Amino acid sequence: MASISIIIPHYNNYQILNDCLESLYESELHGAEIIIVNNNSTDDSIKKIITKFSNPIIISTPTNLGYAGGCNYGAKHAKGELLVFLNNDTEVEKEWLTQLIKTMENQTRIASVQPKILNKNNQKTFDYAGASGGFIDKYCYPFARGRIFNTIENDDGQYDDMKRIFWASGTGFITRKSIFNELGGFDENLFAHMEEIDYHWKCQLNGYEVYANPKSVIYHLGGGTLSYQSAYKTYLNHRNSLLLLLSNYNFINTIKFSIIRIMMECISCMKDLASLRFKHAFAQINSLLWIIVHPHIIIRRRKIIKKIRKKTDQELINDIIFNKSIVYQYFIKKNRKYQLL
Structure with missing residues (x-):
């Protein structure tokens, strides 16, 4: 069996990290090393963890x-051939890691596998961040089996089949260290949010596959480090989504999809203004301004994508990218569940 490193980035909040570690040590770890990346915490959470x-x-x-x-930093120190990235506000079931390993074994085309992710406070529902496997539409809006925008489904076993997906959630997934290093790890320009989508987009472009194995189950608190209501989270999600759109497609598709995407950004901003969510509206405006003043980052990322690309955009659109607008499906056609797409 391949050696394993579990990497947990952490910034403040002792209790969530304590609960995470307690559940890990009650699970089947297969000799995995556990690495906690103290992301310059300002409280005494790490001191308490060391004591316990x-x-x-x-x-x-x-x-x-x-x-x-933080994850890249942990990966540099990891000894394992398989890396598991795990949020500090998660808890795991006993066989979570066993099931992930089984999927990876003897399947060299599989780059990553994610578990089924349920909400920690309501374990009958999927979690917002990844649910039972992530997808993306051609305009770079992410969604998941079990969660589209703010509609979160109950887990009634409807997505319990192992399935090829576009992206595995950064809440918790396993990947091969060799592939992670080969593709340059996570892009630190993203800082947080959608870095796992970017990484798995690179995996797809490089000819690898990504899967969800719902036999592996973890529970996610969500918002343990950054609240779901945070305008900064809105800023990161919109900025990073635009950055991926402008970087990961070929030039023609970038122009074609960006025109419609910018129009949808404007509508989203006006919706927040009409709802008196002024901080979130300005966060979206700031995300566009950041894109405008950072063309050098887009150019640098496009060069990286060109080097690793083994598949065309059209191959991915035909195969794994949702070749429709999830915004149109959700808001106009009222298809609020993955099964209805």
Whole structure:
């Protein structure tokens, strides 16, 4: 069996990390090393963890590197051939890791596998962040089996089949260290949010596949580090989605899809203004401004994509990218569940 490293980026909040570690040590770990990346926490959570747990490896960053940088930092210190990235506000079932490993074994084309992710506070419902496997439409709007925009389904076993997906959730997934290093890890320009979608888009372009194995189950609190109501979260989601759209397609598709996407961004901004969500509206405006003043980052990312690309955009659109608008499906056609798409 391949060696395994579990990497947990952490910024403040002792209780959620304590609960995560307690559930990990009650599960089947297969000799995995556990690495906690202390992302420059300002509280005493790490001190308390060191006092209570003797096994985790604690490494500290000089500044808060975000999810992307924290995970990359942990990966550099990891000894495992398989890397598991796990949020600090998760808890796991006993066989969660066993099931992920089984899917990876003898399947060299599989880059990553994610578990079924349920809400920690309401374990009969899927979690917002990844549910039972992630997808993306051609305009770079993400959704998942079990969650489209703010509609979250109950888990009634409807998505319990193992399925090829577009992206595995950064809440928790396993990947091969060799592929992670080959593709440059997470893009730290993203800081947090959608870095796992970017990584798995690169995996898809490079000819690898990504799967969800719902026999593996974890529970996610969500918003443990950054609240779902945070305008900064809105900013990161919109900015990073636009950055992926402008970087990961060929030039023609970038222009074609961006025109419609910018129109939808304007509508979304006006909707927030009409709802008196002024901070969120300005967050979307700021995300567009960031894109405008950072063309060098887009150019650099496009060069990286060109080097790793083994599949065309059209191959992915025909195969795994949702070749429709999820916005239109959800808001106009009222298809609020994955099964209805």
